[in-house]
Amino acid sequence: MASIKDVAQRAGVSVxxxxxxxNASPSVTERTRARVQAVMDExxxxxxxxxxxxxxxxxxxxxxxIGDILxxxxxxLARAVDDxxxxxxxxxxxxxxxxxxxxQDHYVGTLLEQRxxxxxxxxTAEITPLVEDAVRGSRPLVFLDRTLAGLDVPSVRADGSAAxxxxxxxxxxxxxxxxxxxxxxxLLSTGRxxxxxxxxxxxECGLPVRPEYVEAGxxxxxxxxxxxxxxxxxxxxxxxxxxxxxxxxxxxLDEIRARGLRVPADVALASYDDVPWFTHLDPPxxxxxxxxxxxxxxxxxxxxxxxxxxxxRSVVLPARLVVRRSCGETGETGESERSGPE
Amino acid sequence: MASIKDVAQRAGVSVxxxxxxxNASPSVTERTRARVQAVMDExxxxxxxxxxxxxxxxxxxxxxxIGDILxxxxxxLARAVDDxxxxxxxxxxxxxxxxxxxxQDHYVGTLLEQRxxxxxxxxTAEITPLVEDAVRGSRPLVFLDRTLAGLDVPSVRADGSAAxxxxxxxxxxxxxxxxxxxxxxxLLSTGRxxxxxxxxxxxECGLPVRPEYVEAGxxxxxxxxxxxxxxxxxxxxxxxxxxxxxxxxxxxLDEIRARGLRVPADVALASYDDVPWFTHLDPPxxxxxxxxxxxxxxxxxxxxxxxxxxxxRSVVLPARLVVRRSCGETGETGESERSGPE
DNA sequence: TTGTATGCGTTATCAC
DNA sequence: GTGATAACGCATACAA
Numbered sequence: 001m002a003s004i005k006d007v008a009q010r011a012g013v014s015v016x017x018x019x020x021x022x023n024a025s026p027s028v029t030e031r032t033r034a035r036v037q038a039v040m041d042e043x044x045x046x047x048x049x050x051x052x053x054x055x056x057x058x059x060x061x062x063x064x065x066i067g068d069i070l071x072x073x074x075x076x077l078a079r080a081v082d083d084x085x086x087x088x089x090x091x092x093x094x095x096x097x098x099x100x101x102x103x104q105d106h107y108v109g110t111l112l113e114q115r116x117x118x119x120x121x122x123x124t125a126e127i128t129p130l131v132e133d134a135v136r137g138s139r140p141l142v143f144l145d146r147t148l149a150g151l152d153v154p155s156v157r158a159d160g161s162a163a164x165x166x167x168x169x170x171x172x173x174x175x176x177x178x179x180x181x182x183x184x185x186x187l188l189s190t191g192r193x194x195x196x197x198x199x200x201x202x203x204e205c206g207l208p209v210r211p212e213y214v215e216a217g218x219x220x221x222x223x224x225x226x227x228x229x230x231x232x233x234x235x236x237x238x239x240x241x242x243x244x245x246x247x248x249x250x251x252x253l254d255e256i257r258a259r260g261l262r263v264p265a266d267v268a269l270a271s272y273d274d275v276p277w278f279t280h281l282d283p284p285x286x287x288x289x290x291x292x293x294x295x296x297x298x299x300x301x302x303x304x305x306x307x308x309x310x311x312x313r314s315v316v317l318p319a320r321l322v323v324r325r326s327c328g329e330t331g332e333t334g335e336s337e338r339s340g341p342e
Numbered sequence: 343m344a345s346i347k348d349v350a351q352r353a354g355v356s357v358x359x360x361x362x363x364x365n366a367s368p369s370v371t372e373r374t375r376a377r378v379q380a381v382m383d384e385x386x387x388x389x390x391x392x393x394x395x396x397x398x399x400x401x402x403x404x405x406x407x408i409g410d411i412l413x414x415x416x417x418x419l420a421r422a423v424d425d426x427x428x429x430x431x432x433x434x435x436x437x438x439x440x441x442x443x444x445x446q447d448h449y450v451g452t453l454l455e456q457r458x459x460x461x462x463x464x465x466t467a468e469i470t471p472l473v474e475d476a477v478r479g480s481r482p483l484v485f486l487d488r489t490l491a492g493l494d495v496p497s498v499r500a501d502g503s504a505a506x507x508x509x510x511x512x513x514x515x516x517x518x519x520x521x522x523x524x525x526x527x528x529l530l531s532t533g534r535x536x537x538x539x540x541x542x543x544x545x546e547c548g549l550p551v552r553p554e555y556v557e558a559g560x561x562x563x564x565x566x567x568x569x570x571x572x573x574x575x576x577x578x579x580x581x582x583x584x585x586x587x588x589x590x591x592x593x594x595l596d597e598i599r600a601r602g603l604r605v606p607a608d609v610a611l612a613s614y615d616d617v618p619w620f621t622h623l624d625p626p627x628x629x630x631x632x633x634x635x636x637x638x639x640x641x642x643x644x645x646x647x648x649x650x651x652x653x654x655r656s657v658v659l660p661a662r663l664v665v666r667r668s669c670g671e672t673g674e675t676g677e678s679e680r681s682g683p684e
Numbered sequence: 685t686t687g688t689a690t691g692c693g694t695t696a697t698c699a700c
Numbered sequence: 701g702t703g704a705t706a707a708c709g710c711a712t713a714c715a716a
Binding site: 001044046047048049050051053054059061069070072075076078079082086091093094096106109110112113114115133136137221250253254257276277279280281282 | 343386388389390391392393395396401403411412414417418420421424428433435436438448451452454455456457475478479481563592595596599618619621622623624
Binding site: 004019047048052055 | 709
């Protein structure tokens with residue numbers, strides 16, 4: 001590919017002048033600027049970002065490591081991040097951790113080697129050596145969706161506690177008492193928080209906390225299915241199964257369907273996360289919706305601020321309950337939101 | 343961040359030796375290798391991929407530009423590409439064209455500037471100047487899923503003609519005669535091919551081709567919805583609506599639901615693409631499934647071959663019909679595949 | 685306004 | 701087996 005030298009030679013100027021044209025320096029005659037530009041077009045010249053980055057020590061790229069690219073929650077998040085980053089002049093490099101710490105580390109490693117200007121991380125499980133390196137090496141880092149305790153890293157995430165409380169109250173009002181929760185891994189902040197919120201909502205509503213009704217999956221469909229099977233095989237199965245994310249809801253549906261059971265007559269269902277197709281289930285799924293767009297937007301802003309050495313503070317946004325009909329709701333045709341207590 | 347110089351100095355060797363350790367050169371004593379390695383660990387040294395790439399003229403990355411990151415078909419594809427690429431020692435940079443030619447060009451441009459070793463492109467619409475540049479600049483390029491005529495670029499894609507013929511026969515056998523098709527943009531190879539296959543399948547089955555029953559959407563949900571509305575408002579609405587991709591099926595469902603219509607009693611539905619949640623619709627969606635994993639895998643192999651200057655030929659894989667119950671199928675409890683004529 | 689020269693971090697070529 | 705050193709493509713301080 002043509003380099004700056006080729007352009008310079010062909011335009012009869014020095015490489016410095018070409019560089020000035022590239023960077024829109026004011027100190028260059030319109031006349032020469034035009035000539036250089038013409039040569040660039042003629043040669044189909046594209047500046048070498050690799051060389052430029054080496055020189056300027058900035059790549060104008062940020063890394064985004066998501067938990068699972070097959071999870072619509074994360075792809076929506078990626079989309080929001082990408083849009084906001086582009087608007088801020090950054091390109092986004094997406095890494096798919098596939099919920100595996102070692103694969104997360106693989107991406108932290110390569111993105112660090114690629115010298116991204118900053119890193120957005122949805123941490124998978126525990127603190128890994130590479131993540132510590134990143135923090136230590138003072139690469140701008142922001143946690144997204146999930147957070148890791150014990151590290152001085154700002155985070156942008158949603159808090160579902162209020163929405164979970166709303167959900168439990170809603171279920172209670174519908175007459176349900178035996179509510180099971182398929183939570184996420186205890187190693188993930190999202191897993192822990194949702195479990196804690198569920199348990200405290202239960203007690204708050206005067207419902208007993210039955211240990212056999214709370215089990216941690218891994219945020220993937222298969223675990224949702226196997227745990228649902230176990231729950232349904234209980235001597236006293238739950239009336240409602242609440243899943244900690246949308247993929248485990250898919251797994252739960254698989255199992256329910258395989259057994260020829262009906263929702264909500266045989267077992268009611270609700271899910272954390274809201275995704276487009278939940279609307280089209282029969283019955284439509286009652287769910288907890290996260291402000292995905294905002295999360296992505298704010299995370300990018302926080303990271304860009306950190307890159308620019310401006311102060312950043314963590315942000316927590318509320319999730320909200322979206323009532324549909326998978327829990328035995330009646331008399332309602334559409335859906336409605338409940339943000340406050342009923 | 344620590345550089346090769348810091349390591350060299352601290353280990354009491356030259357940068358050349360450190361470089362040799364980095365590249366596992368045999369000509370270095372185990373003793374010094376160990377010492378250098380120790381210093382690297384101590385400093386948390388990560389080689390600068392930017393500098394290395396500048397020197398070696400290889401980034402060990404490939405670019406992947408997909409049509410729409412919110413489309414599960416493309417995320418599955420991205421996942422497959424990522425897995426295969428990593429196995430081959432490459433990192434993948436994902437760009438989301440969002441079905442917009444100018445955004446596709448944005449990514450072609452930045453990925454070219456980043457000097458990716460090769461590019462996997464699911465072309466959005468027509469040939470753009472930048473794509474021509476890429477071809478001209480002889481950057482290894484492979485088309486994925488979609489192809490562009492008039493360019494000497496290998497492609498990896500699925501052919502749905504046989505599956506579409508199977509579908510039309512299947513519908514015919516079920517007694518349907520008025521079948522509408524919401525196709526993709528005529529500018530896309532996938533849009534054109536599926537339309538052509540549909541039309542020829544119709545005639546082959548002795549069914550009339552009614553122009554008002556064939557309209558092109560843009561592969562996004564909104565267009566699926568609006569075209570469905572138009573079809574249902576026709577004096578003689580179709581008995582079956584077949585959508586050209588899964589997002590437009592989502593849009594069609596939105597409209598059908600909004601009208602309080604039932605599938606398949608009021609209108610039958612089938613979709614190109616098969617996605618996990620199709621199983622959980624009521625009734626489950628009859629669909630055409632593409633060999634996504636294989637497409638991703640083969641595309642990476644083709645691109646790696648091109649990068650290595652090995653000869654490459656285009657590959658076309660067959661899609662297949664998956665019969666479920668959204669078209670009025672009866673007496674079947676599960677799903678079944680029809681690869682041949684009935 | 686433009687050109688010359690230096691260096692960014694690495695690899696590779698040549699000596700020793 | 702190891703060490704100087706040039707070069708990759710670009711941006712920039714300094715000179716002209």
